Amino acid sequence: MQSLYGCVMQISTLSEDEIVQLKSTLHALNDKRFMCGDCVNSHEGELLQKKQAQMACKVDAHEYGLHTIQDSNKTFLFKRCIGNYFNQHVLSWLSIYRSYEKGALPYSGGHQDQPNKAMDIISLIEESKNIDQIKRMEDQKRKMRSMPRGR
Numbered sequence: 001m002q003s004l005y006g007c008v009m010q011i012s013t014l015s016e017d018e019i020v021q022l023k024s025t026l027h028a029l030n031d032k033r034f035m036c037g038d039c040v041n042s043h044e045g046e047l048l049q050k051k052q053a054q055m056a057c058k059v060d061a062h063e064y065g066l067h068t069i070q071d072s073n074k075t076f077l078f079k080r081c082i083g084n085y086f087n088q089h090v091l092s093w094l095s096i097y098r099s100y101e102k103g104a105l106p107y108s109g110g111h112q113d114q115p116n117k118a119m120d121i122i123s124l125i126e127e128s129k130n131i132d133q134i135k136r137m138e139d140q141k142r143k144m145r146s147m148p149r150g151r
Contacts, residue, residue, distance in 0.1 A: 013117040014124070022093075022121065023076060024085035026128045027069050029094075034067075034083040055081040070131070097125045 014022075028034035033055070043051045051057075056067075056079065067078040078085070096106050096118075105111065106118045 012120055013115075014120045019124065020076060021085055021087040022090055022124050023069050023071065023128065024078070024082045025087050025090035026125065028083050028086050030132055031082075034081060034086075036081075036083040036086065039083070052081075055083075057081045057084070071127075093121050093125065097122055 012019075024034075032038050036057075039051060039055070039057075040048065067082050069076040069078070069082070100106065100122055105114055106122075107114055111119075
């Protein structure tokens with residue numbers, strides 16, 4: 001029996017590489033540890049080399065992966081820093097997504113007239129946004145529980 005992820009991949013117009021680029025870019029935007037420019041600007045010389053080794057910036061960390069991105073259907077494992085997979089084109093899709101949230105479609109016509117790939121990208125961005133919101137809420141709950149209570 002095929003997994004849900006396998007079924008979705010069969011009908012999706014996005015390749016696995018495109019999904020990885022989308023997810024890693026969205027993840028890097030939410031977690032500044034994976035923004036290469038920030039990392040390089042905040043470290044110098046030997047300290048930068050140590051940080052790059054720690055984050056597996058230039059070489060594969062180990063066969064099982066060092067960094068992960070959790071999806072509702074799958075966990076993506078990265079042997080190198082997620083920042084290596086950052087794609088500038090995703091930023092354009094984020095702009096399109098913000099317009100979509102306000103009711104504008106990426107292409108002329110109605111929902112049925114939109115290219116499947118465009119709607120798959122929008123769905124993936126929306127799912128990523130929802131997962132991030134859930135994580136933030138869980139973090140807030142943890143912080144609230146750890147705060148001292150009473151007088």
